[in-house]
Amino acid sequence: MKILITGGAGYVGGTVAELLLEKGHEPVIYDNLCHGHRSLVPSRAPFVEGDIADRARLGEVFDTHGFDGVMHFAALIEAGESMRRPELYFRSNTASTLALLETMLDKGVKKLVFSSTAAVYGEPESTPITEDAPLRPTNPYGESKLLVEQMLTWLNRIHGFRYASLRYFNVAGAIEGRGEAHEPESHLIPLVLDVAQGRRKSIKIFGTDYPTADGTCIRDYIHVWDLARAHLLAFQALSERDRLIYNIGNGQGFSIREVIESARRVTGHPIPVEEVERRPGDPAVLIASSEKIGREMGWKPEFDTLDKIIATAWQWHQERYQRT
Numbered sequence: 001m002k003i004l005i006t007g008g009a010g011y012v013g014g015t016v017a018e019l020l021l022e023k024g025h026e027p028v029i030y031d032n033l034c035h036g037h038r039s040l041v042p043s044r045a046p047f048v049e050g051d052i053a054d055r056a057r058l059g060e061v062f063d064t065h066g067f068d069g070v071m072h073f074a075a076l077i078e079a080g081e082s083m084r085r086p087e088l089y090f091r092s093n094t095a096s097t098l099a100l101l102e103t104m105l106d107k108g109v110k111k112l113v114f115s116s117t118a119a120v121y122g123e124p125e126s127t128p129i130t131e132d133a134p135l136r137p138t139n140p141y142g143e144s145k146l147l148v149e150q151m152l153t154w155l156n157r158i159h160g161f162r163y164a165s166l167r168y169f170n171v172a173g174a175i176e177g178r179g180e181a182h183e184p185e186s187h188l189i190p191l192v193l194d195v196a197q198g199r200r201k202s203i204k205i206f207g208t209d210y211p212t213a214d215g216t217c218i219r220d221y222i223h224v225w226d227l228a229r230a231h232l233l234a235f236q237a238l239s240e241r242d243r244l245i246y247n248i249g250n251g252q253g254f255s256i257r258e259v260i261e262s263a264r265r266v267t268g269h270p271i272p273v274e275e276v277e278r279r280p281g282d283p284a285v286l287i288a289s290s291e292k293i294g295r296e297m298g299w300k301p302e303f304d305t306l307d308k309i310i311a312t313a314w315q316w317h318q319e320r321y322q323r324t
Helices: 012-023 055-067 079-084 086-107 140-159 188-196 224-237 258-266 291-297 306-323
Strands: 003-004 026-031 047-049 069-070 111-118 162-168 170-172 203-206 221-223 245-246 273-276
Touching: 003 055, 003 203, 012 026, 012 203, 026 055, 026 291, 055 086, 069 162, 069 188, 079 086, 079 140, 086 140, 086 291, 111 140, 111 224, 140 162, 140 245, 140 273, 170 188, 170 224, 170 245, 170 306, 188 258, 203 258, 221 258, 221 306, 224 245, 245 291, 258 306
Parallel strands: 003 026, 003 069, 026 047, 069 111, 111 162, 162 245, 170 221, 203 273
Antiparallel strands: none
16 A cells, blocks of 8 residues: 655654555655654655645645555644644644645545544543543644544545544654654653653653642553554555544553653663643543454554553663764
């Protein structure tokens, strides 16, 4: 299969491209490099620099390659930033995705796997969260993704557009030669590992008064390779199904303090903590139920403990700075 990967110069998109190549498929990477890195594009995959809002550029790429479908990762992902600049998220994540969808319809390509998020649920009424839970985002990032899901529902109904929306939680871990490296970095596990390496003095805990056992937020962590496998399964299933919505997670919740303790075990380093005020828009608990994709697709995480996930990230993190 020939598949366009938008945002394929990023952490998740680039890992999915590696999996597709390993399985004998032909990914083409499309990325504007505003947050992606050219070095994260697999060497065997063609790369096109461009923005998904640029319909003319996209049209040329579709005409050149003749895709079987699209995996769409290109988006801004910082919930905190979205609370300061919501307009940026609605343009980059929602309006720009509409340009991609219009191009796909124009070119007769009607198969999409969409990188959604658990942030579409907001504060859940119960955990673990199932796919039929109410959708009430607490930040513009989650809202921007939910608006795309709503567009996809209508395109499916009116145009027969086939799509899978994968709502995933905190992605972490690494594969050989590829790991998490955002600039600036805002995700917990790489920040904690920076502290273990002495690159930062301490790790900040944003809020210690949440209604959880230790007062810190609880999140579900999924290894990036397990997530990549779910994308391929979902894409293949669209040959027979026209609409799929799945949560992708481990089904286990870990507090911020538990993540830090795991990192201490894995790295063998003390990791000093700085407790600060809550950030606006952060739900207290987000834990996925991935029973549906397990039942329907046979998917289950191979990296099923936090220590396993962090160990792969730690190995890559050390190699990363040895190379620089």
